[in-house]
Amino acid sequence: MDTVNKNIFCKQYDLFLNITLLLLLLFLTVKMNCIPAHDTFWQYQSFFVFYNHFYFYKTILQWFPYGSYGIPAMPFNLMSITPALYLITFVGKVLDVTNTLLLFEMGIYIEIFIYFIGLYFLLIELNVSKSIRFIVLLSALSTTAWQWQIGFMLNIFYLIPLILFCFIRLDKTKQIRWLYYSGYIFLINIIGIATYLILIQFYTLFFFFIGLLITNRALSKTVFSTAIFKTKYFALLIIMLIPFITMAHFITHDLIDLTPGRIHGYNTVDTFIHYAFQPIGNVVYGYLTGNISLSDNTYYIGLFLLAAFIYGIFYCDNKYFRAFLLPIIFLIWLSISGIFAHIVYFFPGMKYYRHIDLTFGITSCLMIISAAIIIQNIVNDHTRRFVCPTFFIIIFTLMIVDFLVSHFVLHTIPTFHSTVPIKILTTKFNLYQLFFCMRIIFYSTFIFFAARSQRPIWIILFSIAIFDVMSYQFLQLYDIKHNYFTATKTITTAEKIKYQPKRSDTVKNMTPNQLERWNLSTNMASVKNSLDDNSAVYSQSTYLFASSDPCHPKYRVDLLSPSIAPLFQQINHGHGTNNLLNIIGCHSSKLFLNGLPLFTFQLNHFSGDTVSFTVENKSDRSQLLTYADAQYPGWTVFIDGQQKKLMTTQHGFKAVVLSPGVHTVYFEYANLLYLILSWFLAGASLLFFLSLIMSLSVFLSKLIRSAT
Structure with a gap:
């Protein structure tokens, strides 16, 4: 050549x-x-x-x-x-x-x-x-x-x-x-x-x-x-x-x-x-x-x-x-x-x-x-x-x-x-x-x-640079002395909050909306429910996934084959006053009535844009059904086929009034600006x-x- x-x-x-x-x-x-x-x-x-x-x-x-x-x-x-x-x-x-x-x-x-x-x-x-x-x-x-x-x-x-x-x-x-x-x-x-x-x-x-x-x-x-x-x-x-x-x-x-x-x-x-x-x-x-x-x-x-x-x-x-x-x-x-x-x-x-x-x-x-x-x-x-x-x-x-x-x-x-x-x-x-x-x-x-x-x-x-790195060392010792967390830990769970007394001002200065989201994320981080012998729920503050593949480590997630029914945790009747009811949430001071769940749910339809379910309010008075953060536009709610007026709770969440009895609830989320973007x-x-x-x-x- x-x-x-x-x-x-x-x-x-x-x-x-x-x-x-x-x-x-x-x-x-x-x-x-x-x-x-x-x-x-x-x-x-x-x-x-x-x-x-x-x-x-x-x-x-x-x-x-x-x-x-x-x-x-x-x-x-x-x-x-x-x-x-x-x-x-x-x-x-x-x-x-x-x-x-x-x-x-x-x-x-x-x-x-x-x-x-x-x-x-x-x-x-x-x-x-x-x-x-x-x-x-x-x-x-x-x-x-x-x-x-x-x-x-x-x-x-x-x-x-x-x-x-x-x-x-x-x-x-x-x-x-x-x-x-x-x-x-x-x-x-x-x-x-x-x-x-x-x-x-x-x-x-x-x-x-x-x-x-x-x-x-x-x-x-x-x-x-x-x-x-x-x-x-x-x-x-x-x-x-x-x-x-x-x-x-x-x-x-x-x-x-x-x-x-x-x-x-x-x-x-x-x-x-x-x-x-x-x-x-x-x-x-x-x-x-x-x-x-x-x-x-x-x-x-x-x-x-x-x-x-x-x-x-x-x-x-x-x-x-x-x-x-x-x-x-x-x-x-x-x-x-x-x-x-x-x-x-x-x-x-x-x-x-x-x-x-x-x-x-x-x-x-x-x-x-x-x-x-x-x-x-x-x-x-x-x-x-x-x-x-x-x-x-x-x-x-x-x-x-x-x-x-x-x-x-x-x-x-x-x-x-x-x-x-x-x-x-x-x-x-x-x-x-x-x-x-x-x-x-x-x-x-x-x-x-x-x-x-x-x-x-x-x-x-x-x-x-020598002076700067030495100052860094002293600040690091100060950090250890006052029990602050290092880069591997963050202030996202209640367990970590109690070890951070110096963070009390941060929590105290939160808006009600931020404080409620804080409480929700801390409870979400503690959720870990077994589904069966070979599965577990992997929880994060954004969403939950189920893992059922024994070949993968526990608390990992096998998402190799999406199914026609997307993986999501089944409706949870609640573990406490601030816990999520996964797809929708009931924000009420009383989630149980005579030891039984205040609400029961049956899922009818589910997608990434809409969700429909049948809900029964077992109390003798109307309750607030909360479902979203008030700052997010695009939500529409129908109860028994009629569009309902949106309300805002004291913690800054959107809600609708749910009267006693059995109702069909339909949520639709469509943010046109985000969809175009x-x-x-x-x-x-x-x-x-x-x-x-x-x-x-x-x-x-x-x-x-x-x-x-």
Whole structure:
């Protein structure tokens, strides 16, 4: 094969070979149909309900009937159904797929594929060699531990490389359309993630863009000229902003109601101690130096890339590396510092920031890209030919060993969290002191290199960091002394509330509506009823699911085959005055009459939009039948065929008057604005994937033509 044809072949199949090999590694190290955990499991639950309803009723779910007291589905769908899950929902319906766990995983693999594509083209734009590109993609694979915290370890950053690619193209071409492309992708990117993750993304991209403007003054003239408003791209962006602002309003509105401890007016010292100063020592995963380790396990990236990054801070003069450095320092300092985390809490929108883990994934993404730039610009070709294959062999071997140890020794599903050496290490020391010492050593190393580089700004910066991390340690000790909870615990159950006397002000200042929701969620968290010998009820504050598959662990959930009658817990006659009666609730000071239930129910019809049942009021007087939060519009209630006037209880819930006797009650929920918004997001997601495929084809064809 001559040189020209070989060049064409390499450019044409380089991406294909990279992605194929990495996906093979992904399937080798991740067991298919593994049960997700933690936040990933919560997102899977939301997807199951969403897909189950779409599969049978061919429309988008509007409210959660599963033990959620009439709460609309909109905040949960908007925060958990990503563009890939919209796509996979339509594909699953067309192909008549009923295995929701398989569909969920396919959606995740689509996101990982997009992440790889974005990284690949970004690295090409940064003029990174093929060997380093592969190492970066391999590192990206090993740090994507989606089985536990999908929001932090995948959703928050999987489209970031594509946005950065647009920024780099803007810097090189000075064509303003690339700025608008980045805006379009960012809007698509916020579909399916929580508000506070969107804000972390925004500040990260903002600091990177500021870094670009600092390193390229000419770019400022392009960005800040009035010409950017005189284009069709600007009009399209404004049109797209309207539904996305509406979406953000829905999410923020419900977050404020569901998380009163983090809304405006509750920014007290106690709140800061609990949320902004959560100990980084919460290390069930094995973070040795905070998120500096780039992943749950340090060896997946290895000291090779970490050392390259540290070295490049002082000796690399590449302008793109300096642009990456600004958001990386922001993210690292945000996640492991004391005073700075307190200050960031006052950034616009950052009142929702509460969890140290949420910066780990996006920091990993930026640091491996930065390390690639450093290696490309500092390490010579001969060294790269030796180091990159060696690094690949080491990392591949360790990934396989981790899989074997997890599967055959620890008997756990491999999730990239099962590092035996780190677990052994962390059990022999006081975790808090160990990690405090690691931070001090880490920052001291920075100061040493800063002194050698003879750049006073670095000495000042990292001296401040030493002071900041020491202040963090003292605040952490204060946190322990006053019995506050760490990042692994939240104020969602009555059992935890009684151990938090300092939180009494938060509870005291709640509105009646928030207090009632608090009481409902605490009772929901305590529900655990056995259905039969091989099943149990998995409860969360959003909805309940039944599990009847003995092959899965108890209190997990088998949702592989949606049935024509969706899984929901049967009507519960009540356990107390504040408990839910799952599909509907009876808010009354007396739920029992002469030791018998005050109400009896028989379900007649059930869907994601409507529910009909026969109810008997056994008392001799009218009672209030409450069914929804007063703030949610769209409800209509018919009793015995007649539409009833809606009332509001003293706790802020909607209700209707139910006279004594037997009645047929029909609830209908139809929020037209949310329905339009949901279909818009679904359509935008499908158009995004269509545009991505077309753009990928055009870009690859240009690469081939340039090779010829």
